[in-house]
Amino acid sequence: MRLGEGVEWTLHCCLTLGWLETDEPVSTAKLAATFDLPPAYLNKRLQTLVRAGVLSSTPGARGGFRLARPPEKITLMEIVAATEGAEYAFRCTEIRQKGAGAERPAHEFQRQCVITTAMRKAELAWRRELASQTLADMLAAAPVAAAERTRDWFDRVG
Amino acid sequence: MRLGEGVEWTLHCCLTLGWLETDEPVSTAKLAATFDLPPAYLNKRLQTLVRAGVLSSTPGARGGFRLARPPEKITLMEIVAATEGAEYAFRCTEIRQKGAGAERPAHEFQRQCVITTAMRKAELAWRRELASQTLADMLAAAPVAAAERTRDWFDRVG
DNA sequence: CCGAACCTGGACATGTAATATCCGGATTAT
C-alpha cells in the first residue's frame, strides 16, 4: 500500500500557503519551483484541491492559488482525501461469494463480512487521526525558521 | 491509496484455515477453488505468509498450508504487513530540501518534517488497530453458519 | 522405485493506476 507522491506535494503546498501571510495568490510555477516539482502536473493536483474546496484559485495574470479557508478550518484528512480520493484503501470484492460460496443462499451474505468490518475499523482510526489535525496545528508545530525562510524566498523570487 | 487484492485473499485464506479444525495441510489448489482465485498467483501470496511466519507449508503429495500458530497469536497486522509490505503508505521524499530548501543549511533538516510526523501518527493508529485484532477474534465474530458451510465444502471436495 | 501431487522460486507477460507532458481555450493585469 502506498500513497501517491501527490499527497506530499499538496500537503507541503498548503503548509507553504499558510506560512505566507500575504493575501496574494501564488502561481503554480512558483510553488513548483519551491519544491522542484513538475509544474504542469502539480497544477493538476492543485486543481483537485480547488474542486474539493480546500484552495481557491484566481485566473489571469498575477493569479494563482490561496487557501480557501483559515488554516484552523482545514484538516489533513481533507487534503489527503482530495488528493488521493475518498475511497477506502481496502476494497472488499466479496470473494466469499465466489467458488464455494456460490452455492450458498444469498441471505447468508447480508451481513458485512468480518474481514471488511475489521479493515474498515482500522481505516476509520486512520481517518479520525487525520481529521483531528488541522493545517493550523502543523503551522504551529513547524520551527519558526522554516516559515521565515519560506517567506524570505518568496520575497526574493517576487 | 489502495490495498492490493492480495490482502483480501490472504485474510480469507487465514480465516478458512482457522475454521477447518483438521491438522491436515490445505493445498493452494483447494484454497484457490474455494474463492475462485488464480492458483499460481495465490500460491505466491501464501509463500510470503510462510516467509513471514504466519503460515507453515508442507511440500510433497498431500502437502499444503496451515496456520503456523494458534489464531489467538496471529494479528491482522501481521497478515496485512506480510502481504502488502511493512513500509509506510506515506513516503517522505524530503521535497522540503529541494528547490528553495536546497540553499538552506543541512542542520535545519535534522528534525523530521511536521508533515511526516503527522502522517506517521495516523498510520500508527491504523497499525495499532490492526494489531489489536487477532485471527481468533475474527473467527469468533463470524457467524457459525459460515464456518460450518466451509467445513462441509472441504469435506465434500476431499 | 516410480509417478502423481505438492511447494519454491525465477523469468516473463499483462493490466492498470500514478505520474508527466502538451495543447487549446478562457480570464485578467499591465
Add this chain to the structure above:
DNA sequence: ATAATCCGGATATTACATGTCCAGGTTCGG
C-alpha cells in the same frame, strides 16, 4: 494587445500489482 495564468482534455510514460509458466525439489502411495 500581450503576457501571465488557470482549466481541462488528450496522450505518453513509468511503476507496480496481477497473472502465467516452467524447472527443480519434496513427499506420498502404490
